Amino acid sequence: MELFLAENISKQYANHLALDHVTVSVSQGSIYGLLGPNGAGKTTLIRIINQITAPDTGKLFLKGRKLQPSDISLIGYLPEERGLYKKMKVGEQAVYLAQLKDLPKKEAIRRLRIWFEKFDILQWWDKKVEELSKGMQQKVQFIITILHKPELLIFDEPFSGFDPINANLIKQEILKLKEEGATILFSTHNMASVEELCDHITLINKSKTLLQGEINEIKQKFKSNVFEIGFSGQVNMPLATLTPSYEIIDHKTGKNISSLKLKLNSDIKTNDLLSNLIQVGNIISFNEVIPNMNDVFIKVVEETNALN
Numbered sequence: 120m121e122l123f124l125a126e127n128i129s130k131q132y133a134n135h136l137a138l139d140h141v142t143v144s145v146s147q148g149s150i151y152g153l154l155g156p157n158g159a160g161k162t163t164l165i166r167i168i169n170q171i172t173a174p175d176t177g178k179l180f181l182k183g184r185k186l187q188p189s190d191i192s193l194i195g196y197l198p199e200e201r202g203l204y205k206k207m208k209v210g211e212q213a214v215y216l217a218q219l220k221d222l223p224k225k226e227a228i229r230r231l232r233i234w235f236e237k238f239d240i241l242q243w244w245d246k247k248v249e250e251l252s253k254g255m256q257q258k259v260q261f262i263i264t265i266l267h268k269p270e271l272l273i274f275d276e277p278f279s280g281f282d283p284i285n286a287n288l289i290k291q292e293i294l295k296l297k298e299e300g301a302t303i304l305f306s307t308h309n310m311a312s313v314e315e316l317c318d319h320i321t322l323i324n325k326s327k328t329l330l331q332g333e334i335n336e337i338k339q340k341f342k343s344n345v346f347e348i349g350f351s352g353q354v355n356m357p358l359a360t361l362t363p364s365y366e367i368i369d370h371k372t373g374k375n376i377s378s379l380k381l382k383l384n385s386d387i388k389t390n391d392l393l394s395n396l397i398q399v400g401n402i403i404s405f406n407e408v409i410p411n412m413n414d415v416f417i418k419v420v421e422e423t424n425a426l427n
Contacts, residue, residue, distance in 0.1 A: 350401060
């Protein structure tokens with residue numbers, strides 16, 4: 120079921136077209152990745168969804184009805200920029216911001232202490248924000264964003280400022296939020312996180328939608344008939360049996376196991392390849408190479424830029 124829809128959104132700033140008829144449909148209980156190079160239009164779309172700015176054309180829907188100003192209480196937004204008051208105490212500020220989301224003070228303190236303890240920052244409750252590291256500040260903002268249990272969570276570069284251990288902590292919490300029924304839209308340059316977390320993605324470049332869909336279907340679409348084969352023995356024997364129908368990409372000879380990476384022409388079946396190789400060696404592994412999202416991202420953006 121669709122929870123949120125941004126339909127044909129366009130936005131022009133002076134001589135710069137930030138978004139050109141972009142549509143994003145986010146299913147309830149899913150994690151949706153919004154991808155693109157710097158300046159592609161991702162943050163502009165996020166600001167429009169949060170009603171910080173308005174689109175020139177297009178419509179926004181939440182739970183099947185037109186998005187209203189009052190719906191901001193149903194949305195949690197973690198911006199890429201740090202938005203905390205540096206001179207305020209951490210706990211005091213967190214309680215204040217939670218109350219702005221209609222949480223009673225007593226309940227806000229109760230929830231905050233649970234989260235602060237989970238993120239190992241409870242000892243910083245009475246410290247000023249300016250005393251916190253960049254990563255700690257981001258932890259506080261993450262907690263404030265999710266504290267009121269909004270139906271739609273929007274994270275703009277949520278892993279920015281984190282070391283690998285804390286980035287993994289945030290990933291695990293995002294997955295838990297999904298399990299608990301939250302719907303999540305996030306923008307990131309971290310393609311590994313996209314692979315781990317996302318169900319669907321939209322790739323934007325230069326204000327336009329280039330690619331959209333379910334992540335595994337997209338990866339299947341961009342595979343290029345490349346296979347990796349592991350076998351016992353020397354690599355020269357299998358190479359001698361291959362015809363020009365196979366394009367050799369790489370080959371390595373190890374002490375006990377060798378490997379071969381090659382591309383099949385479209386009219387060649389994998390069974391034909393295996394039949395040839397079985398005659399000259401013992402095959403240990405045979406895997407099709409599926410591109411990762413980083414490969415897909417680079418390929419699509421570079422091809423589009425080359426046309427412009």
